[in-house]
Each structure stands twice: as C-alpha cells, then as structure tokens.
Amino acid sequence: MAAPDLTAPEPTPLVPSGLLGIAIFVAAEAMFFAGLISAYWVLRTQAMGWPPFDQPRLPVAVTGVNTGVLFLSGLAMHRALRTATGRRQHLARWLIATALLGALFLAVQGFEWIRLIGFGLTTASSLYGATFYTLVGAHALHVVAALAVLLWVTALAVRRPEEPDATALRVCHVYWLFVVGVWPVIYGLVYLA
Amino acid sequence: MSAHDTSPARRRAWVAIGIALGVLGWAPSALACPSCLSGDEDTRIAYYGTTLLLIAVPLLFLGVILGWLRRAARRAETRTQAGERSILPQR
Numbered sequence: 610m611a612a613p614d615l616t617a618p619e620p621t622p623l624v625p626s627g628l629l630g631i632a633i634f635v636a637a638e639a640m641f642f643a644g645l646i647s648a649y650w651v652l653r654t655q656a657m658g659w660p661p662f663d664q665p666r667l668p669v670a671v672t673g674v675n676t677g678v679l680f681l682s683g684l685a686m687h688r689a690l691r692t693a694t695g696r697r698q699h700l701a702r703w704l705i706a707t708a709l710l711g712a713l714f715l716a717v718q719g720f721e722w723i724r725l726i727g728f729g730l731t732t733a734s735s736l737y738g739a740t741f742y743t744l745v746g747a748h749a750l751h752v753v754a755a756l757a758v759l760l761w762v763t764a765l766a767v768r769r770p771e772e773p774d775a776t777a778l779r780v781c782h783v784y785w786l787f788v789v790g791v792w793p794v795i796y797g798l799v800y801l802a
Numbered sequence: 803m804s805a806h807d808t809s810p811a812r813r814r815a816w817v818a819i820g821i822a823l824g825v826l827g828w829a830p831s832a833l834a835c836p837s838c839l840s841g842d843e844d845t846r847i848a849y850y851g852t853t854l855l856l857i858a859v860p861l862l863f864l865g866v867i868l869g870w871l872r873r874a875a876r877r878a879e880t881r882t883q884a885g886e887r888s889i890l891p892q893r
C-alpha cells in the first residue's frame with residue numbers, strides 16, 4: 610500500500626462548515642415557524658370571533674414602530690458585515706449598535722406583554738392569548754438567542770479588531786437576518802390581519 | 803406451516819385478526835382534520851394555504867441551499883482553472 614502524501618495541500622471545503630450548519634439550522638427554524646403560523650391561521654379561522662370581544666386589543670402602532678427598530682438592527686448587522694471587509698475598526702461599533710437595537714426591541718416587547726397581562730390577556734385566558742404568546746414568544750426567544758450569539762461575536766471583534774472571525778460573523782449575520790425577516794410575517798398575521 | 807394447519811398458534815392468530823376486524827367495523831369513523839370538512843370558506847382557505855405553506859417552505863430552503871452550494875462549486879472550479887492557467891508557460 611502506498612504511503613499517503615503528507616506534503617499535499619489539504620483540500621479546502623466548498624463552503625465553511627459553520628455556514629452550512631447555520632443554513633440547515635435556519636431551514637429547520639423556518640419549518641418550526643411555518644408550523645406555528647399554520648396552527649395559528651387554522652385556529653383563528655375556526656374561532657367565532659377573533660380577537661374575542663372580552664380580550665384586549667393588541668398594541669398595533671407601538672409594535673409597528675418596534676418592527677422598524679428591528680429592521681434598523683438588521684441594517685446595522687448588514688453594515689457590520691460589510692465593514693468587516695473594509696474599515697475593520699468600525700466593526701465592533703456596528704455590532705454594538707445591532708445589539709442595542711435588538712435589546713430595545715425585546716424591552717419594548719416585554720413592556721407591552723406586561724401591559725397585556727395586566728389587561729387580562731394570558732396564555733390561559735383564551736385560545737387567542739395562548740396562540741399569541743406561543744407565536745410571539747417563540748420569536749422573542751429567538752431574538753434572545755440571536756442576541757447572545759451577537760454579544761459573543763462582538764466580544765471577539767472587540768478583542769481582536771484586526772482579525773475578526775469571518776465565519777462566526779457571517780453565521781451571526783445569517784441568523785440575525787432570519788430573526789429580523791420572520792418578524793414582519795408574524796406582525797402582519799397577528800397584529801394586522 | 804401448511805394451508806390446512808390447525809395448530810393452536812394459527813388459531814390464535816385468526817381469532818386476533820377476527821377481533822381486530824370486528825373492532826374496526828364497530829368503531830365510528832374519526833376525522834383527522836376538522837378543517838377538511840368545514841363548509842366555512844375562511845377555514846378552507848386556511849387549510850389550503852397552510853398546506854401550501856408547509857410544502858413550499860422546505861422546498862424553498864432546499865432550493866436555496868442547493869443553489870448556493872452549486873454557485874460555490876462553480877466559483878471554486880473557476881478559481882482552480884484560473885490557477886492552472888497561470889502556471890502554463892507564457893508564449
């Protein structure tokens with residue numbers, strides 16, 4: 610048997626494993642949200658009245674503005690990725706801006722939830738409340754997870770501004786854009802439709 | 803085991819099949835999806851819409867991921883060819 614050629618260069622992967630992994634993960638997450646949205650849609654059409662007359666109305670305007678905040682965070686994230694290939698000293702700044710906007714979105718959502726619970730909309734109050742908190746809560750949990758990943762990538766960028774981890778940054782970018790992209794669908798279905 | 807075998811095991815199997823068929827015939831039919839038989843227009847639209855959504859999302863993502871890998875493969879091939887050309891003797 611011939612000995613392996615140890616001097617041959619290692620084959621480079623077609624795409625980084627991290628990126629392929631996040632693509633598959635996002636596909637699975639999209640199916641998760643598609644399932645939740647489907648359940649919400651069918652349950653809603655079968656209800657006698659939606660929202661039920663004894664349940665509070667959702668804060669459409671405030672959440673609309675909050676949707677804009679999340680959009681801005683997506684733009685900041687996109688800008689961060691572009692900065693990584695150019696003026697790297699601004700990378701951390703854009704990542705921090707993304708994180709702050711994401712945290713602001715979560716804070717406003719949390720504040721509105723506290724008000725809704727005060728008005729009597731809970732997971733046990735009606736099917737309306739249960740589906741609302743399941744769908745919007747699942748999204749909020751995803752924003753929390755994305756924020757945790759973003760803070761880790763930001764810490765890396767602050768520690769080594771000249772050598773940012775390109776794969777980690779792109780993974781974070783894909784996940785953040787997914788979280789931003791799925792929200793308008795949920796907002797349109799739950800708050801506007 | 804022949805076709806005319808009347809062993810206790812075979813008899814027990816026939817009794818079990820008979821009971822199962824009897825239970826199936828006695829049980830009322832169950833509808834798996836309440837949306838399917840609803841006469842309400844909105845519910846039917848929701849049923850068809852969610853069916854299409856749940857079919858389209860995985861296909862869409864599969865297409866996007868395969869398209870992305872194909873593009874990456876083409877780019878790598880172009881890069882390899884360019885590298886090979888650069889080491890050819892210049893005329």
